[in-house]
Amino acid sequence: MATALAELLRPLNILEAKGPQEMEIEKIEFDSRKAGPRSVFVAVRGTQTDGHRYIAQAVEAGSTAVVCEAIPEAVQPGIAYIRVANASEALGLMADVWHGHPSRQLKLVGVTGTNGKTTTVTLLYDLFSALGYKAGLLSTVRNKIGAAELAATHTTPDALSIHGLLREMVDTGCDFAFMEVSSHAAHQRRIAGLHFAGGVFTNITHDHLDYHKTFKAYIEAKKMFFDILPATAFALVNLDDKRGGVMLQNTKAGRYTFSLREMADFRARLLGNNMAGLHLMIDGQEVYSRLMGEFNAYNLLAVYGVACLLGQDPVEALTAASQLKAAEGRFDYVSPPGASKIGIVDYAHTPDALEKVLQTIAGFLEPGSRVITVVGCGGDRDKAKRPVMAEVACRLSQQVVLTSDNPRTEDPEQILKEMQAGVPGLAAHMVLSIVNRKEAIRTAVALAQPGDVILVAGKGHEKYQEIGQERLPFDDKAVLAEALEQQP
Template sequence: MKQESKQLSQLLEHIQVIQYNNVHVTVTGITYDSRKVEHGFIYVARKGSNADGHDYIQNAIQNGACCIVCERLPEDLEQTIAVVQVQDAAKALAGLSHALHDFPTKKLKVIGVTGTNGKTTCTYVLKQIAECLGKKVGMIGTTGNYSNGRFIETTFTTPEAPELCTLFNEMIHDGVEYVFMEVSSHALAQQRVWGIEFVGAMFTNLTQDHLDFHNTMDEYAKAKKMLFDMLPTASVAVLNCDDSYTSLMMQDTKANVLTVGRSNNPTVSILKELAGTVESRFELDLGDSTLEIATPLIGKFNIDNVAECVVMSWQLFNTKDKIADCVRQAQGAPGRMARIALTNGAVGIVDYSHTPDALEKALTTCKELLQNSGQGKLICVFGCGGDRDKTKRPLMGRIAAELADIVIVTNDNPRTENPQTIIDDIIAGVDSATERIVIEPDRAKAIQIAVEQSSAGDILLVAGKGHENYQIIGTDKFHFDDFEQLQKYQR
């Protein structure tokens, strides 16, 4: 879709400006990447975690930028170039993007889902419920973007503001009514979603992750809270009241708040839970009535996810019984507790659990499945990502050693870190090295060892990468898929 041009003076009405030198400029596009600048583009010089956009202003001008938006005024700049100084370049990037694209979210109903774990599952379930009810749906998230059934690849859980606005306009063109999007803490802290007019938001949970970026749990929580602070009066917020951070999330929101859970006096209570091997069942107390829910998603944590999705859908679509019928058909997201029967009678499970909390929940669910069947051992294959939060590595090592019968520590995406250093960090969390702990850096070999050590009735959990079909070693990206590896040993 071709973007219509606009006058810079029109766009600047929608952001806070310190000073400017020229507004009589025609704008055809906007970017924060000097390499993507074309003739007539605004270049926003934003300071990032690895680079400062101010260092690339001259590159942007050479590539045809008509305007520079920056926090620090550059020296020796050509007088013909429009320069706009702002306090917050990241927020300006978002505001200008929405203005240039005619504020696309005014024409959509956008629901954001945030939390450490469960975002992808929730957006998938919400999407399927809405489609089941006959709605035209868009989805934005970790595994890709969808616009009324059309798949669009993604590189970020939450894209940058210019890409988001382009995506929203594509969805409008495709007739989409509702958009369910994952909202990451990075996106919130970097103002990528500033300017989106959300009609609803969900909070799943908050546990340790991304401390390489946020430094502390308090800062991480404050980033998540920004989503609920953005919500207007007529919107709805659905939160997991069993999570200790929920009170912070709802502290300053203007939205209509509904809490879901088992404790802390929830608006909607989860009752009569039965987590089986092929489905989960529970009831929701809606105040004036109860709703029986059955879902093919397994595990207590998925009961939490599905319960929130049901409550949000109830608020959006004003129906209850039809939603229960839709949930019964809704499948989980790719790479989330995805099961595969192995030739030797064991069950392989691929899961994206890459945080301490997610790994603990996945392993606990597997143990419950084994207890229900009355037999079998639990084998866990996992690693930790390089160039990411190092403090979670020993925690994940301890959790795996405590809950699994056999642990095989391997590579995840080591990136530019030494793989052995990452493995050493994981092993540091294990009380004592025993025959139950196996180290095999080669992930394919690690999965092979796990299969060889498994037998009928066992569960083999391959954790950390889920839907990912690649592995990053150094700066090289190779094809690698945990599910494909397990399929070699499929029944």
């Protein structure tokens, strides 16, 4: 497939152009190692490296056009150089043209927030599938095109991948697509060129400050998503989060709210919340769900709101919603046959998420039973939350085992020391620090008595552990299940 360069450049705000502009392009690429004959190379400035350093390499590999933020001093004859203000944004706009504007050919809904993104998009995918539609899913856990499943490696893939996946969804007959929109993706313009039918805001708490530096910048990154929504879209926000109203400021989209506590467009009352699941009153209808915890009441309400805003029958949507299951690694029960202890694996990797999960467990706990929490913090990430995570775990558990999460290039012992700074003095006796995550989980199970709950938090669905530069196989759920079988 070849496309005229002029066609690809049409949506861009070009600041400067050098060299021939009339040519056919057979490939768009932002990785110089993948550049080839008659390709256009987009020099994206990333967090690890700058694509401008590899322009010459891309040209040598056959690229006949370069889109960049700074044209090199030494330009090659016969090569088109196009200067733009933001190459990342240009990549998304060009990818949209290249793939034939796929996001305009289905209903694309993006979900953003600190917690609940994966669960919400997964529930939306499952709900619309249950309603008889073919849907697509872009999430941290998995990407799906109809029933076909693809591996997922980032919350929001690169712009080329997103538009390519959406093209596949359209070509295979998908009517809807649901995707997580991370603050990184919004800030890095990885959602450029996408036409959203709607956007959802779940909540916001301190996270990713290693990248955004300040909480204000983090909020602004989330808000960028709502700022780009078109007037034809809807913006649905959690009114019980004080930043929900902020997300609606300046958006062109139709404004809608959901709440468990305030008057809102979509409102629910929590009538019951126990081991059997949730009992809700939504729009005058009683709804029973197998999902547990108040946080899942918010997720379900958001999903119901989206369904209504996308034209679905409210009663049918609620009926289908009552059958939904949680996403993998989200309040995931692990209780092998014969086990007298309850294991739970959850992705909670922020103080707020950990607190919500532990509060939910506390509401289910039988008299005399205890909660033993295994938790760590990732390396090369927001350090400010490390002592806070430990404090939350100590406050809401009866025993805590601090351990490695994904230490990456940091010393895991040092990460644990920074977590230990948040352990209250009176709680020191109830805290163990075990660097080896497998040993930490086994120890927690060994410490548990019949009826106790062991929460393994932080990694959820992940099937690996990042240590140094390596990504090694590791599955919290499998390790916890094995320990429970050996020490039932």
